[in-house]
Amino acid sequence: MRKLSNQRRMTVALVMAVAAGAGISAPASADPGNPVELVVGLHPGVSADDALAGADVRVVDAGAVTEAGAVVVDVAARRAESATELLRRNPDVAFVEENHVASKADVTPNDPFWNEQWGLRKVNVPAAWSMTTGAGVTVAVLDTGVNEVSDLTGRVLPGYDFINDDADPVDDEGHGTAVASVIAGRGDDASGMAGVCWDCKILPVKVLDEEGSGDYLAIAKGIRYAADHGAKLINMSLAGSSSSPLLNSAVQYATDRGALVIAAAGNENTATRQYPAAIPQVLSVGGSTSSDGRYEWSNYGTSWVDIAAPGCNVAQDYRGRGYGDFCGTSSATPLVAGVAALMLSRKPDASGPFIGTVLSLSSSKLGWTTHGRVNAGRAVWAVTDTAAPTVALSAPKAGTLLHGTVTVSAGATDNVGLNRVELVVNGTVAAVDRTAPYSFRWNSGAYHGVVKVAVRAVDWTGRVQTATRSYEADNRGPALSVTAPRSGSTVRKAFTVKVTASDKRGVSKVEWLVGGKVAGTGTSFKVTPAKYGKTFTVRVRAYDKLGNVSYSPTYTYKR
Structure with missing residues (x-):
């Protein structure tokens, strides 16, 4: 029978460290009782007078035009929304946004091992903690079982053991407890380490034995059990080399019930697909370094490894004897699951697949995964976004004859943030820009006659807004x-x-x-x-x- 082995390297060390933190800024909301300041971005060569014509706003800082390519205005709070929409419809305006105020708002826990937890700081977890610490969310851990060690006190729910077929999912190997502590270790309690989602609950599902192996049938049963017991997030720090209709069916079962399955890509330093990570509905996780490189042991592949996370994290020993480095894609995976749990606590009605989409789109870009490295602060902020982006095609002007290489410019904004702006020609994506101001140098030489040119803005939740114009292209001789x-x-x-x-x-x-x-x-x-x-x-x-x-x-x- 095929076996599925856990993917990890773990060493235990009883060394204490001094707690420390790092600063990340987070947006602050404007007081609705005062006039609202708007920053109005201008396209090159456009005057502030032309851009603001008819908007009935008062210029506060005209000097920002030369300093930041924008002009700052204020408007009565009751008119802020309508003025913003009017300005965004002006083709001379590149973007409009509230003049947000930033302040130090991240949370620094007092846990002794916090100084060693570089991975959580790398992915902006402290910024996420300023919004939530995960109350009300359960993460299923399908592994070697979970022991309720000190940092997991009060965090572990009753679960099931599919190895011994009983209701006592004790961890007799240690891997599952390490995974659970990365997800939900108690934070800011002056003891041990801080888990990513320190107010989360863990549903332990034992599918691997004391040697860290389990057959696909036990794992499939565990996936279904977790979904049936209401877990929207299922962590599987395990991998096998064989694809399986049995696993596919179990993952589909969980997905149909609104769950997100998150799985380790494996530690063989190969682009060869591992399972269940390579199942399309599963969020596959690789291991990244402190400099956003790839750990040499992490599997990789832009076609199947969806996202990366720091691959070495502090975890608690399953006998409760101490803390140590827990390295591997088995360690990166629960970090991602913990971030997903923070997101779900901010938006409890969200489905698991939606959480996965926002996690992916809000990631910081890397070259060896499909989407990039998880960005917790951005993902937790973005998950509550309910507004589609705005986009306008500012150049070429309507009626322009397209010939040879042309510049296509767009103004695009979103109330939370944009993942990308795409240039779409006759329905096909021709180029992508991820940094404002959005502009494309596009060779129209392959086109003649009527051409539909569009710019498509995509935000971190996957919402899309498109602006389209039809032009005539002339790129043929007599x-x-x-x-x-x-x-x-x-x-x-x-x-x-x-x-x-x-x-x-x-x-x-x-x-x-x-x-x-x-x-x-x-x-x-x-x-x-x-x-x-x-x-x-x-x-x-x-x-x-x-x-x-x-x-x-x-x-x-x-x-």
Whole structure:
């Protein structure tokens, strides 16, 4: 029977550390009783007067135009929404946003091992803690069982043991307890370490034995059990090399009930798919370093490893004897699950798949995963976003004739943040820009006639807004009709070749090429065979007034 092994490296060390923290800013809301300050971004060359015409706002800081490409205005709170919408519809305006105030708002726990927990600081968990610590959320841990060690006191719910088929999922190997402590270890209690979601509950589901192995049937049962017991988040720090309809079916069962399955990509330093991580509905996790590189042992692949997280984290020993480094994709996975739990506590009605989408889109970009490295502060902030982004196509102007390489510019904003802006041509994504101001240098040369050009803004929740214009593209030379002796003919006397050239923009030049060199111009050309070799070629080249060029077929003659 196929076995599925846990994926980890763990060492236990009884070394205490001094707690310390790092500062991350978080947005603060404006007082609705006071005038609202708006920052109005301007496209290059646009004056503040033109951009603000008709908006009935008062300029507060005109100097920001040269310093930040924007002008600061204020407006009565009751009119802020309507003024914002009016300004966003102005094609001269690149963006409009409230002049947010930032302040130090992250939480620094007093746990002795906090100084060692670089991974949580790397992914901005302290910023997320300023919004929630995860009350009301349960994470199912499918592993070797979970023991209620000191940092998990009051966190572990009754669960089930599918190895021994009883209701006592004790951890006799240690891996599951380490995983659970990364997710839900008590934080800010002046003891031990801080879990990502220190107010979460753990549903222990034992599917791996004392050697860290379990068959696919036990794991499939565990997935279904977790979904049936209301867990919207299922952590599986385990991996196997074989795909399986049994696992596929169990994951689909959980997904259909609103759960998100999160699984380790494995530790073989390979792009070879591992399961259940590579199942499409599963959020697959790789292990990243403190510099956002890839740990040499982490599996990778932009087609199946969805997201990364720090791969070495402090965890508690399953016998409660101490704390140590817990390294591997088994450690990265519960960090992601803990962030997902914080998000779910902010939006309890969200489905697991929606949480997975926001986690992915709000990540910080990396090259060896599909989406990037988890960003907890951004993800927890973004999950409550209910507004679609706004987007306007500012250039080229309507009626512009497209020819050659053109600049397509867009103004796009979102009340929480944008994942990306896409350039879409005739329904196909041609380019992506992730940094404002959004602009694309696009070669229109492959298009002629009517072209639909769109800019599509996508926010961190996956909401989309599109602005589209139809343009005419002209990237073809004149149409040519040539009257000449049949190619391949033998000619001895002089003969005349004629051409009719037509173009909507007008024809600027017609050239006659003999043997590849210009031999004459105009709409007719007299060919004297004696001037050329025993075999020679004749061809017409024509230019329109935009510089587009076209060629006739090549005529070959003998004499």
